[in-house]
Amino acid sequence: MPTPVDLSALIKAYDVRGTYPDQLDAGVARAIGAAFADVVVLPEVAEGARPRVVIGNDMRPSGPELVGAFADGLTARGVDVVLIGLCSTDGLYHASGALGVPGAMFTASHNPAQYNGIKLCRAGARPVGQDSGLTEVRELAGRYAAEGVTAVAERGVVTERDMLTEYAQFLRSLVDLSGIRPLKVVVDAGNGMGGHTVPAVLGTGAGLPALPLDIVPLYFELDGTFPNHEANPLEPENLRDLQAAVVEHGADLGLAFDGDADRCFVVDENGDAVSPSAITALVGLREVERERAAGRTPTVIHNLITSQVVPDLLQAAGARTVRTRVGHSFIKAQMAEHEAVFGGEHSAHYYFREFFFADTGMLAAMHVLAALGEQPHPLSALADQYQPYVSSGEINSRVEDVAAARARVIEAYVTEQGGGVVEVDELDGLTVSHWGGHPQWWFNLRASNTEPLLRLNVEAADADIMEKVRDDVLALVRQDAP
Known part of the structure; x- marks a missing residue:
């Protein structure tokens, strides 16, 4: 055999x-x-x-x-x-x-x-x-x-x-954009599948009625060799063309999709990227309001590296929030277990109960368009409500001994600063939080599943605190870096 x-x-x-x-x-x-x-x-x-x-x-x-x-x-x-x-x-x-x-x-x-x-x-x-x-x-x-x-x-x-028309009809049945104010939207499809789905859902490509949207297309030609830039908007350099085009065209916002168009990234009218955590809060609040109007108690899932603003705002709006590990399988499992109305990750995956508990970048984009188009203010002003804190973004460090680097951080932040000063959990890597004290900060340190890397995310109430915590943790992590 x-x-x-x-x-x-x-x-x-x-x-x-x-x-x-x-x-x-x-x-x-x-x-x-x-x-x-x-x-x-x-x-x-x-x-x-x-x-x-x-x-x-x-x-x-x-x-x-x-x-x-x-x-x-x-x-x-x-x-x-x-x-x-x-x-x-x-x-x-x-x-x-x-x-x-x-x-x-x-x-x-x-x-x-x-x-x-x-x-x-x-x-x-x-x-x-x-x-x-x-x-x-x-x-x-x-x-x-x-x-x-x-x-x-x-x-x-x-x-x-x-099934493209059925897909477009289904999404339009979940968010009604027909009555919003006219918006000019630059969309960077990165030569990926957004070039196929955006004209169908947001335009008239699938035979649906026109919406009050003026779409400015970037790289809509389907090309799996990605001749213009990688279809990975998580990397800042892949957003530069979109940011420049938004300013050049005087657009209200920009949208960027990854290669298979299941993730969506948002840029405001000034060309500034809007944090996926802010989008999680914005869309989450819309879904919470709809649930409460129907007489139901809403549950929203978020992963542990989303901003503290997500549980802060959603809980204040009457939602129950469930914090989960990073990764779509964990989010989807929690979505189904809790019958959650919505879920968000800081990687710009957004999950909806009405979309089979699955992730869809297009539906998240439609919620952003609705939120913007239902009021008169620019996206930058709208997004500011959901971005009160300062984050480092994910920082990767290649280390010789992941366990030893992690132990140094535990020694410095958990053992030396213990006694109730910090909160610690190991839901996914090591999360250390000083959010209940002053100054306010938290960080998460996770090991890669496939490489000798440690991934650090830091958030704080202001930039000085964030930078100090970031630099102190990185110094410990990289002490024996190759």
């Missing part, structure tokens, strides 16, 4: 991600498709029903080949396939939710052109991660890759369906 192929470098904790074709090629994609059928799809199909999977892909050149191979693996195991073609990741989640079937999205998100990958979900866009089937998929796919996929007598069939 052949030795199973080791796919641990490709199939990780939350998705499939690797370079094409050396890590992810057609043979591996076929094996993963067959394993997905056996582990996730077939065990959950209702008695007497045909098992089905919906598949979409982004604009990467390797997508169609990999989709075809993955679909072949599924059909070999007796599973029908619905191909929806080019779509954003949230477009695939919508298809999974609307059709009530498991899904697979071929994308490497913001990674460079040589990468591709697969985001898998159960019916209703429920996530598949290391604790919910992905480990078993990896093990079985490794065997299929070595031994080949055995086809059943009655293979599945492949059909095609365009």
